[in-house]
Amino acid sequence: MESKPQIQLAITSNPLFLSGTREFVYHIASRVGFSEEACGQMALAVDEAICNVIRHGYDRALDKPIWISLQCIGGVAAPETQQTNPTTALQIVIEDEARQVDLSMIKSRNLDEIRPGGLGVHIIQEVMDDVKYEHRSGKGMRLTMVKLRNSAKRAGSGDVDSPGLEGDPTSSSSVSPSPTVKQEMHP
């Protein structure tokens, strides 16, 4: 995968920008050929991820940086052509300068226990085809998520073959979907 994003959005950690960021992701994904359902899933995953950064990374501070980068894997069609868009997957990277957390602590909770809160990590894992948390060099966290264009993953289905993410970060936690609900993310 190429590392340079084709599109990058920088926001501050103010929840007021969540709605616009969801729309940004939704419409880019739609423009490169993802289904309406997949676009909604990606927008939801980004929403949950940014909420987690704001709440847990920045302790709800409103003025801290968050970067959202999109990379269309497989490329995009030139605007003057009528060819089918070649994008095979969308990689979404969310980076921040928040405190670095123990990657083994990033986990979904037991859904058998009915209680409010703590659903964000589970939702991200459930709707995206590949999810990886890692420490940025220096400070901050990086979350890399991939959604396949031909993903068999539908809401709550929990089963898909995943291509995995490239790269060999020194400190990362990666999750590939399994047929069962994942309760933990293993480093």
Added chain:
Amino acid sequence: MSDGRLSIQVDRRADGVIVVAPSGEVDVTTQPLLQAELRKIQAEKPKKLVVNLAEVPYMDSSGVATLVQAMQASRKQNTILVICNLQDRVRTILHIAKLDSFFSVVGTLEQAVG
């Protein structure tokens, strides 16, 4: 998608049923409004509380958490809480959270108040 703002209509029916109808996206910025309204209504101890989500095109996990809190509070005080008119994206997040069987969900407002 809307701009994320939320408005809430409340209908106190003669039969004792209270219908709460939020309109707009329920996310971390708008969830406190819904939470406060539901708590206020639950303090009235209605026999049935209906949350009509017909005008809610989007809900994130903070909105789901609000509904979970409302359901748990309702059960404690024997208020029947029913959710109706889920749009696809809201139905999806309840399904992902494996909460679709935790709530009483029906298709229409008529079914919910009946």
